[in-house]
Amino acid sequence: AQSVTQLDSQVPVFEEAPVELRCNYSSSVSVYLFWYVQYPNQGLQLLLKYLSGSTLVESINGFEAEFNKSQTSFHLRKPSVHISDTAEYFCAVSDQDGATNKLIFGTGTLLAVQP
Amino acid sequence: GAVVSQHPSRVICKSGTSVKIECRSLDFQATTMFWYRQFPKKSLMLMATSNEGSKATYEQGVEKDKFLINHASLTLSTLTVTSAHPEDSSFYICSAHEGGNTEAFFGQGTRLTVV
Numbered sequence: 001a002q003s004v005t006q007l008d009s010q011v012p013v014f015e016e017a018p019v020e021l022r023c024n025y026s027s028s029v030s031v032y033l034f035w036y037v038q039y040p041n042q043g044l045q046l047l048l049k050y051l052s053g054s055t056l057v058e059s060i061n062g063f064e065a066e067f068n069k070s071q072t073s074f075h076l077r078k079p080s081v082h083i084s085d086t087a088e089y090f091c092a093v094s095d096q097d098g099a100t101n102k103l104i105f106g107t108g109t110l111l112a113v114q115p
Numbered sequence: 116g117a118v119v120s121q122h123p124s125r126v127i128c129k130s131g132t133s134v135k136i137e138c139r140s141l142d143f144q145a146t147t148m149f150w151y152r153q154f155p156k157k158s159l160m161l162m163a164t165s166n167e168g169s170k171a172t173y174e175q176g177v178e179k180d181k182f183l184i185n186h187a188s189l190t191l192s193t194l195t196v197t198s199a200h201p202e203d204s205s206f207y208i209c210s211a212h213e214g215g216n217t218e219a220f221f222g223q224g225t226r227l228t229v230v
Contacts, residue, residue, distance in 0.1 A: 042224060043223045108158050
């Protein structure tokens, strides 16, 4: 069974400052890793994903995440945040067996960007 | 990206009545759909996996007779909350996968309030 830990429930940060949202996972099998973003009263949108290949993956809006197998981490970073980045961010895993594509989510981190 | 439409976005119902939530994949065929429940400031809890043409697979602790799932076509899955009670009030979100695609596409979510 897999599990995902997001230690920070809320991360306050000033606009244009860098930010890191932490994600650690536990699994006995190889996994795919995802970051999703959720704006208030909306569904989830995929931000970025790691399936294979380069361990550093990037999104179109400046976020990046690095898969670190030895530390079982997939932390999300952005060098300079905007007010519009304020949202809930969820880290998720699914096992590479792919039989069910079942996603296991972390508890989420609220990124609160202040002017 | 692919679009998943969830309807209704909000519903208020009286205790004891049933509510049906629809999840449609608009531009792809979804062989698998998932239903999640999200409590305030909590992560998404997977309720069940819905496969087209077969019975849904429920997660441990989820009452299958209370949360009826039907996946009659490749573009539509429904979740019916039967005999709803105030404790069933929550945000329900569906997601859909196309074939062997690893990416999940999420609906906008449904805010259910039982009074």
